[in-house]
Amino acid sequence: MNTGPGTKDGNRQGPKFSAEATFPAGVESERMGVSMRNPALCLATLFLSSALCLTLRAQTNESTPQPANQSRSDASASQQQSPELDSAKPSDQAEGKKSLKESEDSGDKGKTHLRLGTVWLGAAYSHYHGPYYPYGPYGFYPGDWVYASLWHPIWSPYPYYPAGYFDHNDGRGEIRLTADPKMAEVYIDGAYAGTADRLKSMWLDPGAYDLTVSASDRESFHQRVYVLSGKSLKITAKLNADSSSKEKL
Amino acid sequence: MKWRISFAAALLLCVASLATAGPKGTVPRAGADRYTTHTIRDGVGIGIVLLSPEKARKEFVSDVNRCCVVAEIALYPAKDKPLDVSINDFVLRVRNPEASAKPASAKVVAARLQKNAASDRDITVSPTAGVGYESAGYDPVTGTRTGSGVTRSAGVMVGIGGGPKPASTDKDRAVMETELSEKALPEGMTSTPVAGYVYFPVARKKNASLQLQYTLNGNTVVLSLP
Numbered sequence: 234m235n236t237g238p239g240t241k242d243g244n245r246q247g248p249k250f251s252a253e254a255t256f257p258a259g260v261e262s263e264r265m266g267v268s269m270r271n272p273a274l275c276l277a278t279l280f281l282s283s284a285l286c287l288t289l290r291a292q293t294n295e296s297t298p299q300p301a302n303q304s305r306s307d308a309s310a311s312q313q314q315s316p317e318l319d320s321a322k323p324s325d326q327a328e329g330k331k332s333l334k335e336s337e338d339s340g341d342k343g344k345t346h347l348r349l350g351t352v353w354l355g356a357a358y359s360h361y362h363g364p365y366y367p368y369g370p371y372g373f374y375p376g377d378w379v380y381a382s383l384w385h386p387i388w389s390p391y392p393y394y395p396a397g398y399f400d401h402n403d404g405r406g407e408i409r410l411t412a413d414p415k416m417a418e419v420y421i422d423g424a425y426a427g428t429a430d431r432l433k434s435m436w437l438d439p440g441a442y443d444l445t446v447s448a449s450d451r452e453s454f455h456q457r458v459y460v461l462s463g464k465s466l467k468i469t470a471k472l473n474a475d476s477s478s479k480e481k482l
Numbered sequence: 483m484k485w486r487i488s489f490a491a492a493l494l495l496c497v498a499s500l501a502t503a504g505p506k507g508t509v510p511r512a513g514a515d516r517y518t519t520h521t522i523r524d525g526v527g528i529g530i531v532l533l534s535p536e537k538a539r540k541e542f543v544s545d546v547n548r549c550c551v552v553a554e555i556a557l558y559p560a561k562d563k564p565l566d567v568s569i570n571d572f573v574l575r576v577r578n579p580e581a582s583a584k585p586a587s588a589k590v591v592a593a594r595l596q597k598n599a600a601s602d603r604d605i606t607v608s609p610t611a612g613v614g615y616e617s618a619g620y621d622p623v624t625g626t627r628t629g630s631g632v633t634r635s636a637g638v639m640v641g642i643g644g645g646p647k648p649a650s651t652d653k654d655r656a657v658m659e660t661e662l663s664e665k666a667l668p669e670g671m672t673s674t675p676v677a678g679y680v681y682f683p684v685a686r687k688k689n690a691s692l693q694l695q696y697t698l699n700g701n702t703v704v705l706s707l708p
Binding site (some may be wrong): 348463 | 543544602603604605609639641647653658664
């Protein structure tokens with residue numbers, strides 16, 4: 234293993250060390266040491282960021298006000314003020330407490346949302362070798378817009394959504410669709426959107442839509458969906474066998 | 483001439499009714515006794531279910547738990563006796579601490595939810611990692627020779643605030659209003675069973691017992707909600 238003379242980490246063994254042995258001779262020992270420690274630093278940073286996420290999340294949960302003592306004092310006060318409410322059965326009260334136990338977090342105060350942003354990984358290399366691209370970008374020619382307008386589902390006798398219509402965009406909400414069978418056809422407001430296997434994640438502008446999932450010999454699935462910006466809605470459409478087709482068999 | 487005017491008026495009414503047509507409320511169950519809390523007064527069946535926060539989260543895209551207690555109410559009119567349904571006939575009484583509230587309209591609830599969403603704080607954590615190749619040469623600052631090899635880097639970006647909050651735009655408010663109104667208890671005269679959600683702008687508290695008061699033909703019906 235060629236680690237250069239005087240390498241500080243020269244006593245290390247194992248495959249990790251042999252990977253670094255491809256460095257050319259003459260590379261300074263300190264440099265080698267730094268490159269050996271970098272993976273550990275990367276891992277440590279990622280661990281630290283995860284720990285930061287968890288800590289912030291825990292703080293968010295703890296920040297919910299829970300005035301237990303205050304509610305107790307209020308309870309004793311209200312008992313004196315409103316004896317007519319004592320007609321409720323004790324068992325009912327106990328059940329009421331149980332059902333409302335996890336609902337303390339409601340209120341008008343703002344919440345803190347902790348979310349994982351974009352994770353950037355990778356490296357890139359680009360080299361363009363060839364003649365000039367002779368055409369302008371899309372939309373350069375007036376005909377592009379005319380052509381694009383014909384793609385809108387409203388203007389077609391068999392309306393459908395063009396490719397890329399459900400791509401992610403700021404101000405949109407997501408519908409995560411799971412359908413059985415996977416090749417079921419998906420319609421939004423009566424216009425064909427595609428097959429379910431290609432529409433696992435659809436991004437739509439805020440609004441109310443009529444979602445239909447249908448397949449041959451299966452009962453159709455209909456649901457009115459409401460899309461809000463930045464929100465994700467999970468829908469599972471399991472299409473049962475059509476009863477009329479069963480009777481035929 | 484008269485029949486033309488009446489025909490035009492009828493046509494206008496049809497168009498208007500079609501334009502405003504849409505799903506309203508929920509499907510009533512087979513009977514009032516199918517609801518957790520139920521009673522029959524003057525031949526009118528009343529069934530109520532208080533939605534738990536989990537159930538409300540599943541039923542609504544709008545985050546109604548942040549402002550309201552939601553109850554599903556079903557009314558079964560007496561035979562041959564139409565019932566005038568109005569959400570103003572309901573009052574929710576909360577004990578510990580003492581409070582009472584009349585139902586809020588979908589418009590008001592949507593506006594409150596939009597305001598709450600706009601006041602949220604966002605913390606975004608973005609880990610970064612990179613890998614590169616460095617060729618051999620001399621450091622321009624120190625003049626020392628640097629080695630060639632693979633370099634690695636990692637970091638984390640933390641962003642606080644900024645950007646639009648989820649469900650906080652005017653468009654979102656309109657969508658929430660649509661959802662809440664479409665699922666709300668239908669109002670007006672009815673001779674068939676009706677059901678839907680009613681939104682009470684009361685914060686849920688631990689150890690709180692709830693009672694629903696319904697004014698039916700001038701008489702008050704009190705129902706304890708589990």
